[in-house]
Amino acid sequence: MKRKELRELAAEELKQKEKELRDEIFRLRMKRAASALDNRMLIRNRRKDLARVITHLRGKTEGKAQ
Numbered sequence: 124m125k126r127k128e129l130r131e132l133a134a135e136e137l138k139q140k141e142k143e144l145r146d147e148i149f150r151l152r153m154k155r156a157a158s159a160l161d162n163r164m165l166i167r168n169r170r171k172d173l174a175r176v177i178t179h180l181r182g183k184t185e186g187k188a189q
Contacts, residue, residue, distance in 0.1 A: 129179045137180040144173040 132140065148169050154160040 126175065126179075129175055132179075134180060134183045137176055137183065141173065141176050141180065144169055144176060148173065 129137070148166060151160060151166045151169065155163065155166065160166075
């Protein structure tokens with residue numbers, strides 16, 4: 124996920140994206156535990172995407188508070 128794409132999303136869309144990423148990370152971890160996950164880098168990439176979403180979401184909500 125690119126930064127430009129994240130900047131264009133509204134706060135509600137970012138919250139939805141955060142929920143989706145958390146669910147996907149959970150499913151990937153379950154697959155890894157069952158030895159069914161081929162590409163282990165997917166978890167790392169999704170965690171980084173989640174961190175980006177949370178960062179942009181925090182920036183948008185703090186901007187409204189000030």
